[in-house]
Amino acid sequence: MPTHPYGLWPSPFSAKMLANFYRFNDVQWAPDSTLLWAEGRGAQTFLLAQKGTEAPRELFRNLSLRPGVGYGGGEFGLGPDFAVFVANNRLYRQALTSGTPRAITPAFGGTASPVVSPDGRWVVFVHTYEETDVLASAPADGSQWPQRIAQGADFYMQPAFAPDGRHLAWVEWDFPQMPWDGTRLMLAQWADGRAHTPRHIAGDDDTPIFQPAFSPDGRYLAYLAQDADRDTLYLYDLKGGETRALLSDKIMLLPAWVQGMRAFTWLNAQRLLVLENRLGFSRIWLVSVDGQATESDPAPYTWLRQPAAAPDGQRLAFLASAPQIPERVVVWHPASGQWETRARAATESIPAEHLPVLKPISWQAEDGTTVHALYYAPVPAAWRDDTPPPALVSIHGGPTSQRTASFNAQAAYFASRGYAYVELNYRGSTGYGRRYMLALRERWGDVDVEDAVTLAKVLAERGLADPQRMVIMGGSAGGYTVLNVLVRHPGVYKAGMEFYGVSDLFALDMDTHKFERHYTATLVGQLPEAAEKYRAWSPVFHADKIRDPIAVFQGLEDKVVPPNQSESIVQALRRNGVPHIYKTYEGEGHGFRKPETLEDFYSTMERFLQKHVLFA
Secondary structure (H helix, E strand, C coil): CCCCCCCCCCCCCCHHHHHCCCEEEEEEECCCCCEEEEEEECCEEEEEEECCCCCCEECCCCCCCCCCCCCCECCEEECCCEEEEEECCEEEEEECCCCCCEECCCCCCEEEEEEECCCCCEEEEEEEECCEEEEEEEECCCCCCCEEEECCCCEEEEEEECCCCCEEEEEEECCCCCCCCCCEEEEEEEECCEEEEEEEEECECCECEEEEEECCCCCEEEEEECCCCCEEEEEEECCCCCEEEEEEEECCCCCCCCECCCCEEEEECCEEEEEEEECCEEEEEEEECCCCEEEECCCCCCEEEEEEECCCCCCEEEEEEECCEEEEEEEEECCCCEEEEEEECCCCCCCHHHCCCEEEEEEECCCCCEEEEEEECCCCHHHCCCCCCCEEEEECCCCCCCCCCCCCHHHHHHHCCCCEEEEEECCCCCCCCHHHHHCCCCCCCCHHHHHHHHHHHHHHHCCCCCCCCEEEEEECHHHHHHHHHHHHCCCCCCEEEEECCCCCHHHHHHHCCHHHCCHHHHHCCCCCCCHHHHHHHCHHHHHHHCCCCEEEEEECCCCCCCHHHHHHHHHHHHHHCCCEEEEEECCCECECCCHHHHHHHHHHHHHHHHHHHHCC
16 A cells, blocks of 8 residues: 555646547537547547448548537538538538548627538528527528528527428527526428528426437437426427327426437437436436337446437447546447447546446435535545545536536546545536426525535544635536635635636626526526625625635636636635636637647646645
């Protein structure tokens, strides 16, 4: 056993290694069974293609995929023998075999989620310009100027064509709703590059709809709806107009922070594959249109996303990972249960004993709600002694989001150095039912703080962490919770680390981007009536109460949480002589992407922890 104390264990994970992990954003099959995926490397994202057993190849190198609607997503769509992708605020067309990309729309506004009509003649996409969002269409050969085909709603997502090209479906919604609050499923006839006579099929201000998808024979339109505490998969019969539930009482919807997300796919005209989110772990359901359903364990993976069925209906592609498996592009054969790996986010050279195992933990809040967290013990297990380790408690962003059983590079980095690492899915997180998610409404800055403080007590009482060496950390909405805990509950955590965190609710309400314009009002309350809560729960007005050491990280190009939110906090820290680090990064926005930034970010955090937690 090494003589190194907790927090100083030699680790095979370096900051440079984490900074150079690849990111996978989507995976899709072309009609000829070519598999394509979006692969991010640093600040660039490339489109790769693999035909059969051939080596994957980049379709182009001189462009980077970059959707321009909201937080991104919806990078590419596929035609009969070509791909359409988003880069430089426009759509490009690229043959799957060879050639160079060709622009088919002007560089005008922001673009995302291109879908190609079955005949290959048209591309429908989400477009935004000067805060007006629409659905638009353009000829796939770029021969004409794009035209609006649906307008009037505040937001659009997930356009989908029927296989015969006669119908187009999409999801839309209006302020003040977010896409997980309430949306509308629309169905229109499609002809000559336009959507005709759109009809409202499902959803309302209190019922979110997710991912319309037509069956391969064109008879059904499947979609997910959260019309109870849990979700339901519905089939809408285009011939008879009837709607029936196919699979219910499962968590299946995803919070649509970005375009292009999927939770199910059609294998053939009679069967679908659906992903259930069971307390942060994926389960596979194969569901027939007659209602028969069978469940599968996706082992060795614990989290799957972006399911896509091959044209033959015999194979499915996913982005898959587990706490000990960095994300991969994989193909699953349902008949045999066999998994194939097509691409890896990392070299996977780390010995298994240096990769942490996830353990769900829970406890009762004062209101009786079961609150959830994911615990990673220090690794290797053989190096632990019988004393509780120092712990990092991570607060996820959103706040309408969730940490799952996917690979967590940050957890692996710190757990392999001798820290316990804990992800808090506080009340208000998704993945535990609608009531759990709604618990944060008009209480953001209250409920999340209560859960973070209680978690520290739970970890100490259960011997899972040293109560004198716990650190709270988080970014964006998670950074807001970090600041509020340090303001209102000094000493509960030894120190804090926050990244581009919200500090001023008034400024957030006034300055944020269109997508979240009314989000703060939902989470805290309407102004001016809720002004007292805004002031009480804004850390910037109480920053003089912070006494514990804190590290603050901020991207200077952040449009969601501008740098002035961090700078106001840092000014108070300086006035009061609170030990702190303030790091800013040029060219970074809301989230860090550049390898050099990430390398510095992790190295700085480690030095901060050594100085203010391990050696304090």
